[in-house]
Amino acid sequence: MKKPDKNGKCFENNGRWFIDIGLKYGRESKYADQYKLVHGLVTNAIDGKPMMHCWIEEKTDHNHRVYDDSRGDRPVFTKDFYYAMARINPENIVEMSYKEAFTFMSKTGHYGPWKNSEHLFKIAGR
Numbered sequence: 139m140k141k142p143d144k145n146g147k148c149f150e151n152n153g154r155w156f157i158d159i160g161l162k163y164g165r166e167s168k169y170a171d172q173y174k175l176v177h178g179l180v181t182n183a184i185d186g187k188p189m190m191h192c193w194i195e196e197k198t199d200h201n202h203r204v205y206d207d208s209r210g211d212r213p214v215f216t217k218d219f220y221y222a223m224a225r226i227n228p229e230n231i232v233e234m235s236y237k238e239a240f241t242f243m244s245k246t247g248h249y250g251p252w253k254n255s256e257h258l259f260k261i262a263g264r
Contacts, residue, residue: 148192148208149177153239153249155207156194160236172196175239177255178231179262180224188262190251191224195233230258 156175163169174195179188194205195217204220206213221228232255234242242252251259 146208147210148206149249149251151207151210152192152194152205153243155205155212156236156239157243159194160240170236172198174233174235176231176233177251177258178226179258180226188230190255190258190262192250193220230261232258 152175156173159173160170174197176193176195178191178193180191181187182189191208194207196203196205202217204215204217206215206220215223220226234254238254242254243249246252
């Protein structure tokens with residue numbers, strides 16, 4: 139796939155991991171439905187400005203976890219901790235199912251961001 143990701147490795151790394159999860163569980167299984175690929179705005183720790191980012195969320199009956207493989211180390215966080223740490227406003231995210239994310243990947247040939255999250259760039263002012 140092409141690499142238009144100008145925001146580091148978050149889109150590529152998490153997109154690849156999302157594909158792996160889909161292959162492991164099968165895109166149509168009940169387990170696959172627990173996962174969402176998320177594009178959203180986080181607060182940059184260096185300059186305090188909003189920036190586009192990508193991560194994976196898993197929601198089960200007992201947990202709501204975030205996986206962020208941006209650096210290749212696949213850490214796991216609780217959703218509450220991750221959103222507080224990255225200062226994420228839940229109104230500034232786009233969640234995608236496997237079907238949606240795979241459709242965008244197939245049509246564009248890259249891991250994102252895609253047109254469905256372009257409005258977040260305007261909010262970020264970038």
